Amino acid sequence: MDFSSLHQFLSTTVAELAIKVLASLAFWIIGRWLIGRVVGMIQATMGRNHVDPTLTKYLGNIAAVALNIALVLGILGYFGIQTTSFAALLAGAGVAIGAAWSGMLGNFAAGAFMLVLRPFKVGDFVSVGGVVGTVRELGLFATTIVTPDNVMTLVGNGKIFGDTMQNFSALPLRRVERTAQLAVGVDPLDAIARLKAAVAAIPNVSAEMPPEVSLLDMNLNGCVIAVRPYCANADYWQVYFDTNEAIVRTAQQAGWPAPTPSQITRIVNA
Template sequence: MNQIETYLLPMALSVGMKLLGAIALWVGGRFVIGLLQKAVRRALVLNPMDPTIKMWIGAIISIGLNIFLVIAILNVFGIETTSLAALVAAAGLAIGAAWSGLLANFAAGVFLILFKPFKVGDVVTVNGITGTVLEIGVFSTTLNSTEHVRTIIGNNAVSTAIIQNYSANPYRAVEMRAQLPATLEPDSAITLLRATLLAIPNVCAEPAPTLEVIEFSEAGPKLIVRPFCHHDHYWQVIYDSQKAIAKAFSQAGLPQPLITLVPKTA
């Protein structure tokens, strides 16, 4: 009993004091972390930053503060944290090597959020897929394709691909070619085509449609026909242009030109 009193009671007292200190440090640390998180959230709310970046910053700060708190509690118990830090670093390297693809997608997601090559709602072509952007996530970007198929692309593939954003500019061109009969005089055909295109709903008056002879051949002159419109009206202008041109030439008693579209993805 004397030995127990001599060795175990001081040890139990020491462990108990350390345990109480760790509990007090945990409670106080969590309270301080909560205050810091609230302060960071208030600062981020006032900052005109993308909501996704705000969420990432808040999560990273929270994780970092909790890691420091755990290390401080381990120090209270006298546990050497240098080797623990080395172990965490080694584990981080191993996880990073195993998840290199995910980390690349995460870094690319940060790039997409910061530099904004497109935003939710834009119509884009990315990695050969054309569609409307539904979501720019942490690891992937989600499109609703022109065939109404939800398509998910890794952010790394998005950031390294050629991106065509059809919604970024106020208007775009509808590319067509008009093969005129050899008997048809091109200037009169251009005058008729210009008036016809400007009468089509949603065709821009400024810039005016482009109509020029780009080739002469035995079949007759070939024209470039390029009206401009907002992307939302792109397909409507394509359909209406061909019907309007056929009707205008028929009413004028002129032979019909052969209209072909320059292939577009959206």
């Protein structure tokens, strides 16, 4: 055995390997630093454009993962390792994960669109995906809603984005819908004047948009009066229940009889 040749081979190989290892460490350190700077610049740019912080964070994480994978593949290629098989493996894993998590990815995409389009925000009172309540959290996969009976409900973003959305807090005022059934014989015009004055005196009823009190319908019991005050969304239920009380109080003070069904029976002899 030629020890001199072996020694020369080992020294050359070890030296080359050491250089490659040191170079790889340098690539890794510098690459990680550059990735941090790039991700920081992306997040800073999105922050200056007032993009939602949740979306900014998740997009920054996605960019960081993609750049780190590219850095690892580059280092492996520097060592002479064929990265084509790794790329194919990553692609296959991506397809498998996408097929298995198609629903989750759909919720993710819908959440990203909602964070950008902002159809509603935290604190809004909404009707989405068949659920009515106040938005507590808008996540990338699901939205947390607290219903009026204080139940926390999670609705998938895909279902929300693919269905009708109603935002009751988007506009400054909301209309309360109530009706007053009058008995036969009660003057509807006098009832309208009395109800309009009573509803206008309810606290938190909008003065900018006066209450709408109008003759809505007529039936066997008498006339039906539509009572529609406007108020801020936060005062909706208070105005709703106070409107009911105002209708009852007005009827008592005016001495209106209780509405009862009336009908005429006519007997015809053969």
